[in-house]
Amino acid sequence: MRLSIGAAVVALVVSVPAVAHAAATPGPGAPSGAPAAPPGAVLAALTPGMGPQPSRAGLGAKLAKLLANPNLGPSVGLSVVDVGTGAEVFSLNGGTPITPASTTKVLTAAAALASLGPDAHLHTTVVQLPDGAATSSPTPIPSDAPGGSSTGPVPTIVLVGGGDPLLTSLPTGSNKIPDYPPRAHLDDLAQQTAKSLAAAGVHLVHLQYDSSIFAGPAASPQWERGYTGDVVGPVMGLSADQGRIAPLDGGRVNDPAGHTAAMFVDELRKADIFVFGKPTGATAPKGLPTIADVSSGPLSAELEQMLVFSDNDIAEAMARQVAVHDGLPGTFVDGAAAVRNEVAKLGVDMSGVTTYDGSGLSRDDRIPPRVLAQTMAMAATNVNDALRVLLAALAPAGVSGTLQLHFYDAKAQAARGLLRAKSGSLQGVVSLTGILPDADGRLLSFDMAADNVTGGLGRDARVAIERVAAALISCGCS
Numbered sequence: 001m002r003l004s005i006g007a008a009v010v011a012l013v014v015s016v017p018a019v020a021h022a023a024a025t026p027g028p029g030a031p032s033g034a035p036a037a038p039p040g041a042v043l044a045a046l047t048p049g050m051g052p053q054p055s056r057a058g059l060g061a062k063l064a065k066l067l068a069n070p071n072l073g074p075s076v077g078l079s080v081v082d083v084g085t086g087a088e089v090f091s092l093n094g095g096t097p098i099t100p101a102s103t104t105k106v107l108t109a110a111a112a113l114a115s116l117g118p119d120a121h122l123h124t125t126v127v128q129l130p131d132g133a134a135t136s137s138p139t140p141i142p143s144d145a146p147g148g149s150s151t152g153p154v155p156t157i158v159l160v161g162g163g164d165p166l167l168t169s170l171p172t173g174s175n176k177i178p179d180y181p182p183r184a185h186l187d188d189l190a191q192q193t194a195k196s197l198a199a200a201g202v203h204l205v206h207l208q209y210d211s212s213i214f215a216g217p218a219a220s221p222q223w224e225r226g227y228t229g230d231v232v233g234p235v236m237g238l239s240a241d242q243g244r245i246a247p248l249d250g251g252r253v254n255d256p257a258g259h260t261a262a263m264f265v266d267e268l269r270k271a272d273i274f275v276f277g278k279p280t281g282a283t284a285p286k287g288l289p290t291i292a293d294v295s296s297g298p299l300s301a302e303l304e305q306m307l308v309f310s311d312n313d314i315a316e317a318m319a320r321q322v323a324v325h326d327g328l329p330g331t332f333v334d335g336a337a338a339v340r341n342e343v344a345k346l347g348v349d350m351s352g353v354t355t356y357d358g359s360g361l362s363r364d365d366r367i368p369p370r371v372l373a374q375t376m377a378m379a380a381t382n383v384n385d386a387l388r389v390l391l392a393a394l395a396p397a398g399v400s401g402t403l404q405l406h407f408y409d410a411k412a413q414a415a416r417g418l419l420r421a422k423s424g425s426l427q428g429v430v431s432l433t434g435i436l437p438d439a440d441g442r443l444l445s446f447d448m449a450a451d452n453v454t455g456g457l458g459r460d461a462r463v464a465i466e467r468v469a470a471a472l473i474s475c476g477c478s
Contacts, residue, residue: 051441051442051476051478052440053082053085053087053089053442054080054089054090054438054440054442054475054478055089055478058476058477058478059080059089059090059472060090061477062471062475062477063090063468063471066467066468066471069464071453071461071464072461072464072465073451073452073453073454075098075450076092076449076450077092077093077094077368077447077448077450078090078091078093078094078369078446078448078468079091079094079095079368079370079372079374079447080373080444080445081373081376081445081446082377082442082443083377083380083381083442083443084442084443086374086381088370088373089444091369091370094368094369094370094373095351095352095368095370096368096369097352097354098366098369098449098451099363099426099429099449099451100365100366100367100372100424100431100449101425101426101429101430101431101449102310102312102359102360102422102423102424102431103360103423103424103431103432104355104357104358104359104360104424105306105310105315105358105360105422106372106422106433107339107343107353107355107371107372107375108306108318108339108358109390109393110342110343110346110375110378110387110390111319111338111339111341111342111343112299112303112318112321112322113299113303113386113389113390114343114346114384114386115326115338116299116322116325117299117386118298118300118303118386118389119298119300120298120299121295121296121297121298121299122162122164122184122295122296122299122302122321123164123184123295124160124161124162124164124167124238124294124295125159125160125162125290125293125294126157126158126159126160126189126291126293127157127284127288127289128156128157128288128289128291129157129284129285129288130288154204154206155202155205155206156205156206156207156208157193157205157206157208157291158207158209158282158284159189159207159209159210159238159260160209160210160238160284161209161210161211161213161238161239161257161260162237163214163237163317163321163324163330164296164317165242165302165311165313165314165317166183166242166296166297166302166305167184167185167238167239167240167241167260167296168183168184168186168240168241169185169186169240169241169267170185170241170247171185172185172188176247176248177247177248180297181296181297181304181305182297182298182301183296183297184294184295185294186240186263186267187267187270188294189264189267189293190267190270190271190292191271192291192292192294193268193291193292194268194271194272194273196291196292197273197291198272203272203274204273204274204275204276205268205273205274205275205276206275206277207261207264207265207275207279207280208279208281208282209238209257209258209260209261209264209279209280209281209282210237210281210284211236211237211239211257211281212237212283213237214235214236214237214320214324214331215331216329216330216331216334217331217332218234218235218236219235220332220356220361222332222357222364222365223357223362224361224363227361229251229252229254230250231312232313232359232361233252233253233256235316235332236255236256237257237320237330238257238260238261239257239260239313240259240260242256243256243259243313257281258279258281262279264279265279300389302314302318303318304393306318306393307390308393308400308402309401309402310402310423310424312359312361315357315358315359316332316335316357318358319335319339319358320334322335322339322342325338326338326342332357333356335357336355336358339355340353340355346383346384347378347383348371348374348378349370349374350371351368351371352366352367352371353367353368353371354367355367360424360426361426363426363429369448369449370447371447372433372447374445376390376434380435380443391435394420394421394422394435395420396416396417396419396420397415397416397419397420397421397434397466397469398415398416398417399416399417402422402423403421403423406423406462407466407469407470409463409466409467411467412463412467413470414471414473414474415436415470418436418437418473419434419435419436419469419470420434420435421433422434425458427458428452428453428454428458429451429453430449430450430458430461430465431447431449431450431451432447432448432449432465432469433445433446433448434446436469436472437473438472438473438474438476438477439473439474439476439477440476444472446469446472448465448468448469450465
């Protein structure tokens with residue numbers, strides 16, 4: 001599928017069912033029902049446009065006053081790349097490392113798509129230890145356990161986390177969350193487990209849980225202390241409901257893996273499997289038989305959720321998934337390094353990039369705007385088919401996700417519906433990375449960030465950046 005650019009960019013980008021869905025469902029509880037994406041459904045390479053390439057001088061003249069806006073503060077970077085040629089056609093400190101905030105997630109998504117692929121699925125499983133590992137009950141089995149109160153060997157099963165950030169304890173078919181992106185459910189896993197055990201005449205087990213797919217600390221030492229438990233949960237390889245106290249509760253537990261195991265015990269009991277004793281953490285030996293398995297939706301769907309709603313939990317899980325795929329431990333350090341390495345392999349010059357996480361929560365992260373603009377341009381070309389899912393996973397300006405309530409300023413409205421982008425925000429930091437057509441139908445990618453912004457939540461700086469995006473759309477500037 002190849003279309004000329006202009007106003008057709010959005011129509012092209014949302015033509016893949018899986019990645020179009022977020023634009024139609026702006027948040028939890030919104031109507032859903034879009035079909036799942038067929039395996040391998042990715043966008044065709046975009047036609048870069050038939051109009052002339054904008055000139056550095058033309059863009060400079062158009063943007064000069066907007067870039068001098070004092071609301072942006074003294075530290076501003078902008079890079080604009082012509083997708084058709086890959087050339088940087090405008091730069092203001094484009095090669096200078098700057099705090100990116102959540103636009104870091106663009107690199108995380110690109111790395112995950114390039115390494116794992118858009119159709120990868122993340123599995124949460126239950127395995128059973130061999131018969132010789134069955135343990136004798138140290139005390140009589142409670143009388144309400146299936147099979148009575150006799151003592152004897154009790155087999156051990158292990159709940160093994162696969163690092164799925166959207167595993168949920170809500171029952172299958174629940175209407176409390178949208179049906180997109182698809183989620184794996186603990187009750188489904190418990191029912192499969194019960195069926196397998198009952199077929200072998202087993203109704204009583206010990207339970208261990210394994211979250212070892214991710215290693216290292218559960219919170220980054222580069223994060224502000226209040227982040228964990230608020231905007232992100234403790235990062236663990238087994239975590240239901242993103243570590244929340246309740247499925248839709250904003251509070252977080254300190255031990256998501258143990259909390260998930262406790263909820264799994266409850267689901268097993270509903271399915272007539274009694275767990276003797278308290279679940280314990282362990283690392284399951286390799287090669288054990290799997291007795292139950294639930295999988296996430298396709299990676300593309302989880303990445304869309306991450307980008308459209310700036311989900312930090314998904315971002316941290318995805319950085320670690322890239323590390324594990326590349327044979328590295330699933331730590332903060334290795335996740336960040338693996339993401340940088342995968343993006344570099346795409347051909348993006350990563351000079352000046354320093355990252356400590358996958359979400360951009362660290363104020364020590366530094367990314368030159370040129371790197372993000374080049375990554376976005378790569379996604380629109382034929383460098384890597386899977387990478388083009390990144391474009392469709394971005395929120396349309398003024399339509400959905402973190403951009404739904406933006407671009408309403410009179411000088412920014414030209415970008416609504418035409419720009420697809422990822423925003424970023426920390427105290428004192430405002431950023432935006434996206435792709436758009438200019439007035440001549442030329443496809444441009446860009447990244448802009450200001451990391452020394454004053455005044456509340458940076459609203460004025462946000463509007464100033466949105467005006468720059470709109471100016472790029474309204475400018476032929478050749």
